[in-house]
Amino acid sequence: MIHHFWSTSPVRYLLFPLCLVYGGISNLLRISYLLGWRKTWRAPVPIVMVGNLTIGGNGKTPLVIWLVGMLQSHGLRVGVVSRGYGGKARHYPFIVGQHTTAHQAGDEPILIYQRTHAIVGVAPIRKKAVEEILRCSVVDIIITDDGLQHHALARDIEIVVIDGERRFGNGWWLPVGPMRELQSRLRSVTAIITNGGVALPGELSMKLLPGFAVNISSGEKRPVTELQNVVAMAGIGCPQRFFKTLYTEGVRPLKTISFLDHKRYRLKGLTTLTTSGQTLLMTEKDAVKVRHFAKKNWWYLPVEVALSGNDAQELLKNIFCLVSALR
Template sequence: MIHYFWSTSFFRYLLFPLCLLYGCISNILRLSYNLGWRKVWRAPVPIVMVGNLTVGGNGKTPLVIWIVISLQSRGLRVGVVSRGYGGKSKYYPLIIRQDTTAEQAGDEPILIYQRTKAIVVVAPVRKKAVEAICHFSKVDIIITDDGLQHYALARDIEIVVIDGERRFGNGWWLPVGPMRELKSRLQSVDVIVTNGGVALPGELSMKLLPGLAVNLFSGEKKSVKELDNVVAMAGIGFPKRFFNTLYAYGLEPIKTISFPDHKRYCLKNLIRLTGNGQTLLMTEKDAVKVQNFAKENWWYLPVEVKFSRDEAAELLKKIFCLV
């Protein structure tokens, strides 16, 4: 719906004053840190910032998971910082534990923790999250999931993830377009990663490949092609990517249902999505929010980041130079 508004709706032009105001504030904020008018805090360990220029569904969190696991496999101790969108904790910073819920922390921090077992800390002010990691755990490097525009925290490497199919939409700032910052910001980042589509010169090409579908109730795993009578749902920034993945692997869902990113679910509403003999298939990001009340016919499809060997080595080399 929002992508239709940005691309074709005439009414978006009525919001141009707000768009220009957003851009003005964004530029002034960044300039104030660059010129030293506002203080930038530097952490005692290297910071890798993984973010994007547009809102929603670029593949940023899967890339964070890939980076963390890649560094861990090479012997590094890695911490992760997140804003925790969609979560509401009674206190911050919030250190993710085994019993921390998505309602407290947001879906992405829980997903990162479950996949990597790294120390993950959530706080709206990233400095406080970094300080908590350094206080409670000895780490070699910290990865931030989002936060490219959080200029109060100094960073050693900036990695921007681009949706290779949508790219930058109409190129305008919010709310007229999808941009947090304009495309020119790419000139100052260290790494550009393109998720899907065609990578342009100077960009690394990333793909999200599905693994085996996992049953939320039993833990059983099987190929997604073996699932029958599937109703597919996705509450992520760009649900169409999930549905296109299913089609590409030969699965034709009975219906597809899109929800807003970071949406909270309840058992009553999800049960209504399927009838007798039907299977509910969701993203892993959705699964972390419903695992405590999962039913036998609920499955999720995890995805893995894939680079070519040379591009993976190029990205990791830039990060290893910091430690």
């Protein structure tokens, strides 16, 4: 596992020259935008950037879904921008629709669209995705899922999500460590949200709470503890988080299987994971990629963000004020 390599392998020290090159380029790019050597593009609507400092799954997409839902509940028209990592569309930008597949858009845009029904624009160049959203719809605010290091797009609010258990690993840039940017970058962001673990002073605490298990084929819902002979699989940034959730909920899988984040699944490969009488249980992010060929014994476990308290309300208040000021 890559995190084990970063924390224990002496081989990582041989990669320090690459680490310094990565860090140097990263800093130079950011400084070039700050000093105006490179131009940033500012959208006519507020931009909220949800990102992280490390690679891997920190919980950005569930937080984006939560933010969209909260803003929609207050009557705001929300757009979402995603790079569409893992997607292989014929052209960019494009808007996610009812018939868009994960193969075209990647798994996260499909998940966001299905959960929020917000307009979701996909493009590796975020500016193009924003422009496509504005061309196709009227929105009050746009949230970007990832893109903290995409400095070409100006943003009004920056939210960084931290894995509360892994945090920043050994603290070094890639490839010696997990960092896209160093921890000092946190001094310039609007909010720091810690997913799991213990939130430090100045950080907002976030939890991912599981709901009822959902049958991918039929839509039936039931408590996850009622599923029998569970084989658990996860193709997310941190599969162990999903497996830990199952154990916390009282589920003891017969086996757990980890896949790479954004992996593209095929029917033949997944049908071999279970035998007769067994249940295949996966994350909702995995489920969006297998809906069109799901078997009757395939289920997923959705999660909801729990983010409350005065700090969370203050963050939402800041967003509402920003939208009001630009209307």
